[in-house]
Amino acid sequence: MDFKSSDTITGPRTEDRLPHSTQAAVKIVIVGGFGVGKTTMVGSVSEIRPLTTEETMTQAGIGVDDNYGSDSKTATTVAMDFGRISITDQLVLYLFGTPGQERFWFLWSGLFEGALGAVVLIDTRRLEVSFDVIGRLEERGVPFVIAVNSFPDAPRYPIEDLRSALDLAPEIPIVECDARRRASSRDTLMTLMRFLHSLELTKASV
Amino acid sequence: MTPPQRRRRYPIKQEPPPEQLQQSAPGAEGGTGQEGTKGKEGERKNPERLYVLTGATPGGERASLDLVTLIVACAEPPPAAPPEQSALLRLCKAPLSVAELSAYLNLPFSVVTVLLTELLTAELVQARDPLIRQSLADRSLLEAVMHGLQKL
Ligand SMILES: Nc1nc2c(ncn2[C@@H]2O[C@H](COP(=O)(O)OP(=O)(O)O)[C@@H](O)[C@H]2O)c(=O)[nH]1
Numbered sequence: 001m002d003f004k005s006s007d008t009i010t011g012p013r014t015e016d017r018l019p020h021s022t023q024a025a026v027k028i029v030i031v032g033g034f035g036v037g038k039t040t041m042v043g044s045v046s047e048i049r050p051l052t053t054e055e056t057m058t059q060a061g062i063g064v065d066d067n068y069g070s071d072s073k074t075a076t077t078v079a080m081d082f083g084r085i086s087i088t089d090q091l092v093l094y095l096f097g098t099p100g101q102e103r104f105w106f107l108w109s110g111l112f113e114g115a116l117g118a119v120v121l122i123d124t125r126r127l128e129v130s131f132d133v134i135g136r137l138e139e140r141g142v143p144f145v146i147a148v149n150s151f152p153d154a155p156r157y158p159i160e161d162l163r164s165a166l167d168l169a170p171e172i173p174i175v176e177c178d179a180r181r182r183a184s185s186r187d188t189l190m191t192l193m194r195f196l197h198s199l200e201l202t203k204a205s206v
Numbered sequence: 207m208t209p210p211q212r213r214r215r216y217p218i219k220q221e222p223p224p225e226q227l228q229q230s231a232p233g234a235e236g237g238t239g240q241e242g243t244k245g246k247e248g249e250r251k252n253p254e255r256l257y258v259l260t261g262a263t264p265g266g267e268r269a270s271l272d273l274v275t276l277i278v279a280c281a282e283p284p285p286a287a288p289p290e291q292s293a294l295l296r297l298c299k300a301p302l303s304v305a306e307l308s309a310y311l312n313l314p315f316s317v318v319t320v321l322l323t324e325l326l327t328a329e330l331v332q333a334r335d336p337l338i339r340q341s342l343a344d345r346s347l348l349e350a351v352m353h354g355l356q357k358l
């Protein structure tokens with residue numbers, strides 16, 4: 001049995017409990033390739049110690065089915081970090097640091113569909129790994145902003161060169177950030193919120 | 207120096223309904239392995255745990271619980287409750303998201319949703335639905351979030 005005896009379960013610390021008045025949650029997804037700084041960003045703004053939720057993915061017979069009749073499935077555990085920010089005593093915001101590969105997104109239904117929006121973290125040393133993520137978000141109609149995580153040895157391109165390289169519409173914000181700094185991560189989230197707000201204003205004025 | 211160039215996909219305005227996305231679920235995305243050099247993000251070997259507690263299959267019956275649906279216990283654990291149910295009920299004496307329950311219980315999200323479905327049916331817990339983008343059209347919500355972030 002894999003389940004821990006319930007006595008050994010460590011729940012939230014007292015200061016991590018939400019008030020009973022909390023009515024609803026909203027979520028924002030931070031998405032990007034491996035090592036781009038998702039966990040770092042979640043950790044720098046979260047009011048709780050970042051947590052991890054896991055999901056098991058079973059892939060039937062990838063590639064050659066050389067083992068027909070016996071165990072031809074492989075199970076992979078995919079982990080996603082998340083953090084939390086209390087907005088009011090009725091509303092709470094969750095941040096999910098999500099792997100860039102779309103095949104993982106199905107594991108958590110509604111992950112993107114229900115999110116307010118997404119922050120796409122990019123590393124200019126490996127810009128191409130973000131291409132697929134951006135395309136998928138466009139397809140799903142998930143509003144997003146781009147945050148360039150400034151690694152010291154990464155090439156620095158003018159924002160407009162990045163916009164054109166990423167083929168982004170002029171209204172999509174591109175900001176630089178340092179995911180290790182709380183203020184910088186917060187400003188990135190604010191950029192997303194202002195963008196979402198402007199989208200609502202545009203919608204309302206049509 | 208010039209950065210590599212992405213080509214924008216044809217913009218699709220209509221989002222497919224969530225059910226449709228569900229059906230093309232795990233494994234159906236066989237062709238998407240080209241997007242990263244290191245495809246191992248977050249992956250850990252831990253086979254078959256999904257089946258240990260519930261016998262559920264990934265496509266099986268589940269309540270429509272979001273990662274951030276808030277769960278609140280509305281009763282004490284019944285004496286006969288299995289240990290994982292009691293643990294769950296104790297954890298959510300104060301509201302807690304399904305994601306947090308999954309993290310604290312160290313169980314996959316899908317297993318937690320199955321456990322919660324039972325507890326919801328037995329009316330031992332209550333679920334508070336998240337505010338999602340589609341039902342939004344509510345600037346005051348966005349303003350509240352901005353205000354909350356400014357306080358950080
Ligand atoms: N210089 C610098 N390093 C960073 C920054 N963000 C993350 N890192 C480092 O990059 C590495 C990968 O970050 P991590 O958050 O684990 O990436 P993830 O795979 O996207 O979750 C870690 O060693 C971080 O300390 C940043 O803004 N600047």
Ligand SMILES: [Mg+2]
Nearest residue numbers: 038039081097
């Ligand atoms: Mg990470």
